[in-house]
Amino acid sequence: MNPQNVLILDDDGDMNYALCRVLQNAGYAAHAATTLGQGLEQVRKKNFDAVFLDVRLPDGNGLSIIPDIIGQPSHPEVIIITGNSDPDGAELAITSGAWDYIEKTDSMTEIIATLDRAMDYRRERLGTKKVRQVQSLRREHIVGESPQIVRTLERVAQCAPGDVSVLVTGETGTGKELCAKAIHNNSPQASGPFITVDCAALPEQIAESLLFGHARGTFTGAVRDTQGLLLQASGGTLFLDEVGELPLSVQKIFLRVLQERMVRPLGAKKEQPCDFRLVAATNRNLDEMISAGTFRPDLAFRIRGASVELPPLRNREGDVHLLVEHYMALVADRNGWDPKECGSDVIAALEEYDWPGNVRELVHAVEFAVTAARHESQIYLKHLPPELRAKIVRKRITPDAEKGGLPKNFEYVADDESIPTMQEHRNKVVSQAEQGYLKHLLASTGGSIKRSVELSGLSQSRFYALLKKYKIKS
């Protein structure tokens, strides 16, 4: 069997040398790098099984490249090895996916023992277990093959068995509800119900009645015994969507139920056991809410038995294309239209966009485009929602200066020996910049005056005056 490859990324030459020797004696193939740049180059070229990563390196902070390292096709395990204990750094390392955070003062035996454990886990994961788990996971139409979504699915496969409470986090539209369903459908509770409570829409006054149910005659209008959502979820999964929106008074009620696992419907004589698996989702930062006193720490502790974080779409390399294909086929099929194809310019434009509304925003854009192209076989840029196209174009033509840097070639370049006055120089630069902007604007809007005026923020008369001044044809 080939030895496993380990990279030591540390600018301390003595440490590099000592650790390399110890690793080689322990049967590993050890490689060394001393800067972030060198380290990244090596992990991109070679399939490493593990990387020892120092925090303070000459060209930056080691913690910042953890996602890059674990995003490589070989998914190396990252062990942070540092000379400066830093609790915040340690927490950041682990939440970024590092295997462990150890100090250089630990003995070499302890350092190697940490690596051995990581490699045992890796062999098991790669050899059999996890790969099978993810392959056999019912994905519930979760589309995507990016390393980021694959890691999320691995997490789902880890959490789904058993009955631990799971908190699903991620920006709006990233697929938290889809993920909660995947946890349910891959869990021992799969044959039971999946009951959703939309916490943002739970009126405080009737929350207890909705959650616990009520007995007939408890209040005017209570004409029959009614089962609450908690009892309806018995034997299955209770999904608390937008859990961060739960009013504090309702948080208290929930906590009691989770502690006692018993429910007494309003006006009922007897308590009833309620046995559900809890999955909650939020796009808010519960820790910040706890600090602000708007979320109970004891409830957070109960709902966060395990956690799954969904990556934003802009960080999921290659998934935009797969999602577009998936939803194009779905929408055409649902409406009985011929399948559509999507031009590479359209895919490129969609991949360029940031997707603040994540997959939900993409689904709407594809539905719009397929509907607009229902009589055609090809989706063109003009079929995309106009607001989306405008944002894509605006981003493309935002002057570099607005993006925070100076435009290229902004340094002063003398035409000849003589120095112009500042005003002459300024006029020249401004007229070059305006001409470049106008030409790009017109090219991007296909020559549309209306769109160009909208995007540029210029009045129509000013826009025409500038075209005339620079002799630009629209």
Ligand SMILES: Nc1ncnc2c1ncn2[C@@H]1O[C@H](COP(=O)(O)OP(=O)(O)OP(=O)(O)O)[C@@H](O)[C@H]1O
């Ligand atoms: N990976 C994915 N593959 C396919 N469809 C997805 C994926 N992720 C999300 N979607 C789709 O995007 C839409 C939004 O997903 P979902 O409602 O699960 O997001 P959410 O994170 O719960 O949003 P919110 O925080 O706003 O409630 C749904 O139509 C869902 O089917």
